[in-house]
Amino acid sequence: MPEIGFYGGVGTVTGSRHLLMAGGERVLVDCGMYQGLKALRMRNWEPCPFDAASLPFVVLTHAHIDHIGMVPRLVKDGFRGAVICTPATRELAELLLLDAAHLQEEDADFLNRKRLTKHAPAVPLFDTRDVRTVLELFTTRNYEEWTELPDHVAFRFHNAGHLLGSAMVEMKVKENGAITTLLFSGDLGRFDVPLNPDPLPPPAADYLLLESTYGDRNHDPRSLYDQVERVVKDSIDRRGIVVVPAFAVGRAQQLVYVLNVLMAEGRLPRLPIHLDTPMGVEATRIYRSHPSEHEAGNELTTSNFVLHESVSESKALNDFKGPGIIISSSGMLTGGRILHHLKRLLPDDRNTVVLAGYQAAGTRGRALLEGARTLRIHGEDVPVRALIEDFCGFSGHADSNEIMKWLGMMPSPPRGLFLTHGEPAASAALAARIGAEKGWKVISPKLNEVVTLGDAA
Numbered sequence: 001m002p003e004i005g006f007y008g009g010v011g012t013v014t015g016s017r018h019l020l021m022a023g024g025e026r027v028l029v030d031c032g033m034y035q036g037l038k039a040l041r042m043r044n045w046e047p048c049p050f051d052a053a054s055l056p057f058v059v060l061t062h063a064h065i066d067h068i069g070m071v072p073r074l075v076k077d078g079f080r081g082a083v084i085c086t087p088a089t090r091e092l093a094e095l096l097l098l099d100a101a102h103l104q105e106e107d108a109d110f111l112n113r114k115r116l117t118k119h120a121p122a123v124p125l126f127d128t129r130d131v132r133t134v135l136e137l138f139t140t141r142n143y144e145e146w147t148e149l150p151d152h153v154a155f156r157f158h159n160a161g162h163l164l165g166s167a168m169v170e171m172k173v174k175e176n177g178a179i180t181t182l183l184f185s186g187d188l189g190r191f192d193v194p195l196n197p198d199p200l201p202p203p204a205a206d207y208l209l210l211e212s213t214y215g216d217r218n219h220d221p222r223s224l225y226d227q228v229e230r231v232v233k234d235s236i237d238r239r240g241i242v243v244v245p246a247f248a249v250g251r252a253q254q255l256v257y258v259l260n261v262l263m264a265e266g267r268l269p270r271l272p273i274h275l276d277t278p279m280g281v282e283a284t285r286i287y288r289s290h291p292s293e294h295e296a297g298n299e300l301t302t303s304n305f306v307l308h309e310s311v312s313e314s315k316a317l318n319d320f321k322g323p324g325i326i327i328s329s330s331g332m333l334t335g336g337r338i339l340h341h342l343k344r345l346l347p348d349d350r351n352t353v354v355l356a357g358y359q360a361a362g363t364r365g366r367a368l369l370e371g372a373r374t375l376r377i378h379g380e381d382v383p384v385r386a387l388i389e390d391f392c393g394f395s396g397h398a399d400s401n402e403i404m405k406w407l408g409m410m411p412s413p414p415r416g417l418f419l420t421h422g423e424p425a426a427s428a429a430l431a432a433r434i435g436a437e438k439g440w441k442v443i444s445p446k447l448n449e450v451v452t453l454g455d456a457a
């Protein structure tokens, strides 16, 4: 019977890595980096638990670093197989992996300059050269197109609605004349949100691997359109600028879409929207080049939407008086161009800073949310007089109700359902809910556990 090795993304929401072994074939689904707390990040340095050099295939569900960030590391371990994903995921992966490599290089550099490392010299997990090598191994498949691998495994992608290019993976495994079907949910998107399409209904599958990030919660039901309308109108009344620190890939485009829809509907006057992040600009171009995979018509190409790529284009914004919107990164205010804008705009009470998304403990974003009166930026204490707002509802993940709705579309119950990609409390709550409402068998695998599918259910 086929086996699955749960080599990451178990008991936590990063580091997704699942190895399917069947009929002499091995396919790794996702190869993500651990992010967040140091104890988790240290896992990125552990030796690969399987032989990477002889692995023939890696299939990627989407371009977020917690699903693809360790592929360059696989290559360092000798992997020379094929990395297969959708075309948009390939483009976003190049952008995000190069960015991750830069951050790794900068961190190692910093440790070495400050002599803060016990292992001198500090080395990056991977560098730009490793990423370039990896990109050579990528090959793309469109949604819904079956790919036959040499040894009795076939798979295809379905749109998961989580990020441009995101996919669930439907897999058919033929072994000893029997066919076993599997579905890897990847990260599951939400229903009825701006820009992203709904996740497609799940096909029938014998075994389902399901993410459970929000397994114990439901999202704030307030409409994103209403929140954005209120904040921008209020800022127009005060003749100020709205500054949004936002993640450059996905969230920035979603916000531009919402703003332009509100302006097209006459709920807001036509205002300039400035996107000031090189990565966000590139990601916007990638969104524009895949118009059939999201809901935007002309909302990402309007003339009031201005892209600022170069440093001089960014500096030109210093003269911008408003009213209008500046979107810049990083989302948690940890670095990047947003800091220059905040230095100028935070001390003025006409302006508004809108936090859009999770703010980790210890970040400037969290400090603003908690009412900090000053913010330390580039060695200066900048007074906070601008209005601080918080948008709810930007999460890319289905919540508990949405996961149940999606499961309700499955044509028949799976023989076994494995919960992955969740903190233990979230996975446990979802397992209990699925058990109670559907009566399905739910398994919460342990890290590095290898499960034989016939025995599992």
Ligand SMILES: [Zn+2]
Pocket (backbone or CB within 6 Å): 062, 064, 162, 163, 187
């Ligand atoms: Zn994701």
